[in-house]
Amino acid sequence: MNLLLENIAKHVSLTTEEQERVLTFTETRHYKAKTLLLKEGEICTHSYFVTKGILRSYNIDENGVEHVVSFACPGWWIADMYSFLSQRPGQLYIEVNEEAEVILLSKENRDILFTEVPKMERFFRILIENSLVANQQRLIDNLSFTAEARYDKFTKKYAELVHCLPQKQIASYIGVTPEFFSKMKARLLKK
Numbered sequence: 452m453n454l455l456l457e458n459i460a461k462h463v464s465l466t467t468e469e470q471e472r473v474l475t476f477t478e479t480r481h482y483k484a485k486t487l488l489l490k491e492g493e494i495c496t497h498s499y500f501v502t503k504g505i506l507r508s509y510n511i512d513e514n515g516v517e518h519v520v521s522f523a524c525p526g527w528w529i530a531d532m533y534s535f536l537s538q539r540p541g542q543l544y545i546e547v548n549e550e551a552e553v554i555l556l557s558k559e560n561r562d563i564l565f566t567e568v569p570k571m572e573r574f575f576r577i578l579i580e581n582s583l584v585a586n587q588q589r590l591i592d593n594l595s596f597t598a599e600a601r602y603d604k605f606t607k608k609y610a611e612l613v614h615c616l617p618q619k620q621i622a623s624y625i626g627v628t629p630e631f632f633s634k635m636k637a638r639l640l641k642k
Contacts, residue, residue, distance in 0.1 A: 454502045455554050458526055462577045463570040472568050476560040482547040489545040495534035497555045501525050504551025505615060508543045509623070519624040522548070524612055528578060549615065593626055598635055601625040 455477070456470055465473065482488070482504070489495055491510060499506060506523040508531065520543060523529035534541025535558055547553075556564075565572040592601055602625050606613050613621070622632035 454526055455500055458500070459571075459574055463574045465568070465570060469568045469570065473564065473571065476556060476564050478555045480553055480555060482551050482553060484547055484549050484551075486547040487544060488547065488553075489531060489534075489541065489543065491542055491544055492540045493534075494538055495531040495541050495543075495545075496538075496559075497557050498528055498530040498535060498561070499523070499545065500528050500554040500556065502552045502554060504553075505548040505612060506545060506551060506553070507548050507620065508545045510542050510544065517620075517623055518626075519620050522609060522612060522616070522620075522624070524609070532579075532582070548620075598625060598627045598631065599639065602632075602635065602639075 456465075456473075459465060459470075459473065477500075479502075488497075488499065488506070489508075501523045502525055504525075506529050508520045508523075508529055509517050510520065511517055521529060529545060531541035531543040531545065533539070534543070538558065561571075561575070565575075592604060596604070602621075605621065605625055609616075618632060618636075619629040622629045625632070627635070
């Protein structure tokens with residue numbers, strides 16, 4: 452739980468009592484690799500804070516092609532935000548990439564927490580603002596940058612994950628086919 456409190460402390464300062472209250476609203480679970488925490492069409496009832504392992508969110512298009520939306524490594528949150536906030540069926544899958552320990556915070560408990568520890572509303576507002584900025588930048592990058600430039604940004608953002616993730620997932624995240632990604636990496640290695 453210390454990683455969660457450290458994450459919160461980056462944005463808001465909680466008293467010891469507030470920290471204890473926050474922890475009472477969370478639940479820690481361990482998951483094996485390949486466990487699906489959420490499927491397309493389900494309602495996302497929890498946000499997930501990763502303390503160990505890697506999670507990813509993705510959708511599958513009508514041709515059966517996976518499109519990775521995000522990865523979450525230790526210290527990161529992940530959810531289908533549309534579904535979580537609206538409590539409507541979502542479009543994302545959330546899967547455990549490698550064995551993970553995850554702290555769950557339900558939508559219901561989060562809303563209660565906002566009343567009982569008002570600083571947490573500020574904390575989550577900051578996270579959502581940061582996520583909005585990151586998603587906007589990723590959209591601009593996908594529209595404006597070459598695949599090589601997107602890969603370079605990926606390796607900087609997810610430096611600790613580059614060697615842990617399957618190449619096809621990295622290719623999907625940067626918006627290219629696995630075949631193109633393989634050829635691109637070969638070209639980059641020759642430089």
